Amino acid sequence: MVNSKMPRSPRLAWLEGIRILAAVMLLLYHAQLLFTGYAYTPQPTGLADNLRQLVTSVEGAADPGLLLRLLGIPAWFGFQFVDVFVLVSGFSLVLSLKGKPLAVGSFLKRRVLRILWPFWTVAWLSYPALWAIGVATHSYIPSLWHTFAGATFPLLFDYSGELLLATSGPWWFMPLILSFTLVFPFLWHLLQRWGATNLLLISTMITVAYRALAVYKFDGHPTYVILDTPTDWHPFLIFLAKLSTFVLGMVVAQLYAQGRGPLFWKAQQALLLGIPVYALGFVCQFYRVGWVVVDLLLPIGLTLCCMVFFRALAQAQAIATLLVWLGGHSYSYFLIHNFVVDRTIRLDVRDDLSLYYWRLPLMVFGTLLLAVLADYASPLLQRVVAALLRDLDYVLTPATVRQRRSWSPRMGEAVLYQSKVGWTVLKVEKLLDEREFFLCQISDGQRSLWVNEDDLEPAVKLPQPGEVSNNSAFF
Amino acid sequence: MRHWTGDIPKLIYTHVLLIGVPTIFYYCLRVGGMPLIRIHMAIATFFLFSSLIIFLEATNALFRRFAVKRKHTAIGHLAQLKQSAKFVLGVSGSQRPPATNPLPRCSFLVAAYLPNEQEIILETLKHILNTVQRSTAGLEVILAYNTPVDLPVEDDLRRLTLMHPELRLLRVDGSHSKAENLNAALHIVTGEITCILDADHLPASDCFVRAWRWLEHDYDVVQGRNIIRNYRHSLLTLNIAIEFETLYGVSHPAKSFLTDSSIFGGSNGYWRTEVLQQIRFNPAMLTEDIDASMRTLLSGYRILHDRSIITTELAPADFNSFWFQRKRWAQGWLEVSFKYQRRVWKSKNFTLWQKVYWTYLLYFCVLYSLIALQILPLMLSLLLYQGDLPPSDNPFLWFSTVITFSSGVYQTLVTMKVAAVRYPVFYFLQHAVIIFLYTILKNMIAVVGLYDHLHGVNRWVVTPRGSKQKRTLQVRKAPALAPTAASISSAK
Numbered sequence: 001m002v003n004s005k006m007p008r009s010p011r012l013a014w015l016e017g018i019r020i021l022a023a024v025m026l027l028l029y030h031a032q033l034l035f036t037g038y039a040y041t042p043q044p045t046g047l048a049d050n051l052r053q054l055v056t057s058v059e060g061a062a063d064p065g066l067l068l069r070l071l072g073i074p075a076w077f078g079f080q081f082v083d084v085f086v087l088v089s090g091f092s093l094v095l096s097l098k099g100k101p102l103a104v105g106s107f108l109k110r111r112v113l114r115i116l117w118p119f120w121t122v123a124w125l126s127y128p129a130l131w132a133i134g135v136a137t138h139s140y141i142p143s144l145w146h147t148f149a150g151a152t153f154p155l156l157f158d159y160s161g162e163l164l165l166a167t168s169g170p171w172w173f174m175p176l177i178l179s180f181t182l183v184f185p186f187l188w189h190l191l192q193r194w195g196a197t198n199l200l201l202i203s204t205m206i207t208v209a210y211r212a213l214a215v216y217k218f219d220g221h222p223t224y225v226i227l228d229t230p231t232d233w234h235p236f237l238i239f240l241a242k243l244s245t246f247v248l249g250m251v252v253a254q255l256y257a258q259g260r261g262p263l264f265w266k267a268q269q270a271l272l273l274g275i276p277v278y279a280l281g282f283v284c285q286f287y288r289v290g291w292v293v294v295d296l297l298l299p300i301g302l303t304l305c306c307m308v309f310f311r312a313l314a315q316a317q318a319i320a321t322l323l324v325w326l327g328g329h330s331y332s333y334f335l336i337h338n339f340v341v342d343r344t345i346r347l348d349v350r351d352d353l354s355l356y357y358w359r360l361p362l363m364v365f366g367t368l369l370l371a372v373l374a375d376y377a378s379p380l381l382q383r384v385v386a387a388l389l390r391d392l393d394y395v396l397t398p399a400t401v402r403q404r405r406s407w408s409p410r411m412g413e414a415v416l417y418q419s420k421v422g423w424t425v426l427k428v429e430k431l432l433d434e435r436e437f438f439l440c441q442i443s444d445g446q447r448s449l450w451v452n453e454d455d456l457e458p459a460v461k462l463p464q465p466g467e468v469s470n471n472s473a474f475f
Numbered sequence: 476m477r478h479w480t481g482d483i484p485k486l487i488y489t490h491v492l493l494i495g496v497p498t499i500f501y502y503c504l505r506v507g508g509m510p511l512i513r514i515h516m517a518i519a520t521f522f523l524f525s526s527l528i529i530f531l532e533a534t535n536a537l538f539r540r541f542a543v544k545r546k547h548t549a550i551g552h553l554a555q556l557k558q559s560a561k562f563v564l565g566v567s568g569s570q571r572p573p574a575t576n577p578l579p580r581c582s583f584l585v586a587a588y589l590p591n592e593q594e595i596i597l598e599t600l601k602h603i604l605n606t607v608q609r610s611t612a613g614l615e616v617i618l619a620y621n622t623p624v625d626l627p628v629e630d631d632l633r634r635l636t637l638m639h640p641e642l643r644l645l646r647v648d649g650s651h652s653k654a655e656n657l658n659a660a661l662h663i664v665t666g667e668i669t670c671i672l673d674a675d676h677l678p679a680s681d682c683f684v685r686a687w688r689w690l691e692h693d694y695d696v697v698q699g700r701n702i703i704r705n706y707r708h709s710l711l712t713l714n715i716a717i718e719f720e721t722l723y724g725v726s727h728p729a730k731s732f733l734t735d736s737s738i739f740g741g742s743n744g745y746w747r748t749e750v751l752q753q754i755r756f757n758p759a760m761l762t763e764d765i766d767a768s769m770r771t772l773l774s775g776y777r778i779l780h781d782r783s784i785i786t787t788e789l790a791p792a793d794f795n796s797f798w799f800q801r802k803r804w805a806q807g808w809l810e811v812s813f814k815y816q817r818r819v820w821k822s823k824n825f826t827l828w829q830k831v832y833w834t835y836l837l838y839f840c841v842l843y844s845l846i847a848l849q850i851l852p853l854m855l856s857l858l859l860y861q862g863d864l865p866p867s868d869n870p871f872l873w874f875s876t877v878i879t880f881s882s883g884v885y886q887t888l889v890t891m892k893v894a895a896v897r898y899p900v901f902y903f904l905q906h907a908v909i910i911f912l913y914t915i916l917k918n919m920i921a922v923v924g925l926y927d928h929l930h931g932v933n934r935w936v937v938t939p940r941g942s943k944q945k946r947t948l949q950v951r952k953a954p955a956l957a958p959t960a961a962s963i964s965s966a967k
Contacts, residue, residue: 129500132503133503135508135509136503136507376488380930391816391820394818395820395821429755430755431754434774439757439759450757
C-alpha cells in the first residue's frame with residue numbers, strides 16, 4: 001500500500017482494490033465511531049444481542065432512520081480490514097523477493113524504509129498542521145513529547161505504539177507491521193526449511209494458543225472491542241496475535257509464484273469457501289471463545305470475497321488502472337485518514353447528523369487528495385534528508401576515505417549499471433576532480449547516458465542476491 | 476517544441492505548497508492569537524544579510540580592480556596619501572600585472588549545436604578570424620559541433636577553412652552536448668591558452684592579450700565579461716542586458732576580488748590548456764561549466780574574473796527560451812550545490828573565507844529562493860486576518876526593509892557606473908521599475924527548477940538561435956552564467 005511511484009503489477013489490480021477499500025473502510029469505521037461517541041463495538045454477549053444493538057438507534061444521539069442504520073452496519077465492522085492488511089502484507093513481502101534468494105540486510109533496509117519514509121512524511125507534515133489547527137481552534141494539540149515520539153518513530157518503539165496514539169489512534173498498527181517486516185526473514189527461512197504446510201500448521205497453533213492465553217489468562221480483548229479488562233487490548237497488539245494470518249499470506253504468495261493456490265480459484269470456488277469462513281468469523285466476534293480464532297477467519301473470508309469482487313471489476317482496463325493508482329496511495333491514506341476524520345467531526349460536524357452525511361464523501365476524497373500530496377512529497381523529502389545526512393557524514397568523517405580503483409572500464413566492455421545487465425561502454429573520458437576519475441558513456445542498445453565510474457561494475461561480477469530486486473509492494 | 480506553459484502545473488503545485496499552505500498555517504496561528512513577529516524578523520534578517528552582501532559586492536566593484544595599469548609616473552604627496560589610505564582600507568584594487576613573456580599560441584574552442592545555431596556560426600567565426608589579435612606563435616580556431624544530419628552550412632564552413640587555415644572543423648558524431656563537443660576538441664587543441672566560446676559569442680580583439688597577463692602569473696583560468704548585444708530587441712532582452720551588466724560587471728568581479736576565486740561561466744573563459752585537458756567537462760552535469768569550475772577550484776587551481784575582457788552574446792529573444800534557460804541554470808546550480816558544497820567545506824584548497832563565501836553562493840542561494848518567498852504568506856495571512864496591512868512599528872523591520880530596497884537601488888547605480896556599454900539612463904530606470912517583478916519571476920522559475928531537480932527531471936530545451944530555428948533537442952547545455960543570491964536579491 002505504500003509508494004505510488006513504485007511499479008505495480010496490473011495483474012494484481014484487484015489486490016490494489018482491496019487495499020484502498022480497506023483504507024476507506026477504516027476511515028468510515030473511525031468516522032462512525034467518533035460521530036456516535038463509540039456507540040457500538042462488538043461485545044461478547046452473543047450474536048442476537050449484538051444484532052439488536054446494531055439495528056436499534058443509539059440512545060441520546062440523532063436517529064438517521066432504519067435504512068441509514070442498516071446501511072451503516074458495514075462501517076461498524078471496518079476494523080476487520082486491519083487483518084486483511086496483515087494478510088496482504090505477508091503476501092506482498094514474498095512477492096517482493098521476485099523468486100530470488102533473500103539477502104536479509106538489504107531486504108530489511110529496503111522494506112523498513114519503505115514503511116518509514118511515508119510515515120515520516122505524513123508525520124513531519126502533519127504536526128505543524130495539527131499544531132496550527134489546534135492553536136486556531138483552541139482544540140487538541142499533541143504534546144511535544146508525543147510529537148517527538150511520532151516524528152522520530154521508531155526511536156521510542158514499543159509493541160503497542162502507545163506514544164503514537166496521542167497523535168492518531170490507528171497508528172498503533174505501525175509497530176505491528178514493522179514487527180512483521182522484522183520477523184519476515186526468519187519466517188521465510190522456516191518456510192523454505194519446513195515447507196508451507198508445516199509452517200502454516202505451527203504458526204496457526206502458536207497463534208491460537210497465544211490468543212487463548214490472551215483471552216483467558218492475560219485477560220485481554222481484541223483491539224476493536226471496548227471492554228474493561230485488566231490488560232485491555234495489549235495482548236492483542238503484538239504480532240503473535242496475528243502470526244498465522246501473516247504466514248498464510250506468505251504461503252499464498254509462494255503458491256501464486258508457482259502458478260497455483262487460491263488466487264487461481266474461480267469465483268464460485270472462492271465464494272464457496274470465503275462466505276462460510278467469513279460468516280463463521282463474523283459470529284465469533286460476539287463470543288469470548290470466538291476471540292481465539294476470529295482474526296484467523298475473518299481476513300480469509302473477507303479477502304476471498306473481495307478478491308472475487310475486485311477481480312471482476314478489474315476486467316475493465318480503465319478500472320484496473322484506477323485501482324492500481326488508488327492502491328498506490330492506500331498506505332498514506334491509512335496514515336492520514338484519522339486526522340481528517342477527527343478534526344472534521346470534532347470541529348465541523350460535531351453532532352449534526354445531516355452534516356455528518358454530507359461531510360463523509362468530503363472526508364473520503366479529501367483524505368485521498370492529502371494522500372496523493374504526501375506521496376508526491378515523500379521522495380522529495382527523502383532526497384533532501386539524504387543530502388543533508390550525506391553532507392553531515394562527509395564533514396564529520398575525519399579523513400575522506402577514497403576507495404582504490406579495482407577496475408578500469410574500457411570501450412566495448414559489458415558492464416552492470418545500477419546492478420542491471422545489458423549495458424556496454426561506448427566511450428571513456430578521464431576527468432580531474434582532485435583525483436582522476438573515469439566518466440563513461442554507456443548504452444543498453446536503446447539509449448545512452450554518461451555515468452560515473454563508481455556507478456558501474458564489470459559484468460563478469462555477478463550481482464549480490466537482492467540487489468536486483470526493486471519491488472514495490474509493501475502491504 | 477516544449478512550451479513553458481507545460482510547467483504551469485508544477486508552478487501552481489510548488490507555489491500552493493510554498494505560499495498557499497504557509498498562508499493558511501500563519502493564518503491559523505494569527506487566529507489563535509500567536510504573534511508572528513519573530514518569524515517576520517527571521518525572514519527580514521535573511522533579506523538583510525543578502526542586502527548587506529549586495530552592498531559589499533557593489534562597493535568593491537566600484538573600484539576598477541582588474542583593468543588598471545601600473546602607475547609609473549610620479550604622483551604628489553596627496554595622491555600618495557590617497558593611495559595609502561585606499562590600500563589600508565583594502566580598496567586599492569588589484570592592478571593588472573604586466574606581461575613579461577610574449578603571448579603564446581592561442582586556441583579558440585567554439586562549441587555549436589547545428590542546425591540550431593547554423594545561422595549565427597559563420598558570423599561568429601568570421602568575427603574571430605578577422606578581428607582577434609594573433610600572437611607570433613599563432614592562433615587556431617576549432618569549431619566543435621554536432622549535427623544529426625548533413626547541412627549546407629557545413630559546405631560554407633569548409634570553404635571558410637580554405638580561406639583561413641587557422642580554422643579547424645571538428646564534427647563530433649554521436650555527441651548530444653556541448654561537453655562532448657569540447658572534450659573531443661581537447662584531444663586536438665594545440666594552443667597554450669584555450670578560450671572556450673559559445674556559438675553566439677563575439678570576443679573583443681584584445682581578449683587573449685588581457686587574459687595572458689593573469690595566466691602568465693598565478694592563475695589557471697580567467698573568466699571574462701559577457702554583455703548582451705541584442706538588448707534593443709525587446710523589453711526582455713533589455714532587462715537581461717542590464718542584469719548581465721550587474722552580474723559580470725559587479726557580482727562576479729566583486730566575488731573574485733573578495734575571495735580570490737571565481738567561476739568559469741561556460742564561455743569567454745581562458746584556460747591554461749594543460750589544466751583544461753585534465754579538468755575536461757562532464758556531460759552528465761546540467762551545468763558542466765560550473766561543475767568544471769568546482770573541480771578546478773577543488774583541485775587547487777585558481778580562477779579569476781576580469782571584467783575588461785569582453786564578449787558580446789545574444790540573450791533569449793522570447794519568453795519561452797528565457798523560461799527554460801533560467802530553469803536550467805537554477806537546476807544546474809542546485810545540482811552543483813548538492814554535489815560540491817560538502818567538499819568545499821573540507822577542502823584544503825579553500826581558505827576559511829572562501830568556504831564561507833562559497834556556502835553563500837551554493838547552499839544559501841538554494842535556501843534563499845525558498846525563504847525569500849515566505850514573506851508573501853506572512854503578509855497574505857495578515858491581510859486575511861486583519862483585512863489590511865498596517866505599517867509595522869518594529870524598528871528592525873523598518874531598518875531591514877530600507878536596507879533591502881536601497882541595496883537594489885545602490886547596485887543599479889553601481890552597475891550604471893561600471894557598465895561596459897553606456898546605455899541610456901532610461902534603461903536603468905525602467906529596469907529599476909520592473910526589477911521587482913523580474914526577480915519574482917526568476918524566483919518562481921528557480922522553484923520549479925528545484926521541483927524538477929528533486930524529481931530527477933533534467934531534460935531541457937536548447938535556446939533557439941537565429942531567426943528561424945525553433946528546434947527542440949534533448950541535450951544539455953551549460954549556461955553562460957548562473958544566478959547568485961546577490962543577483963536574485965538584486966531586485967529587492
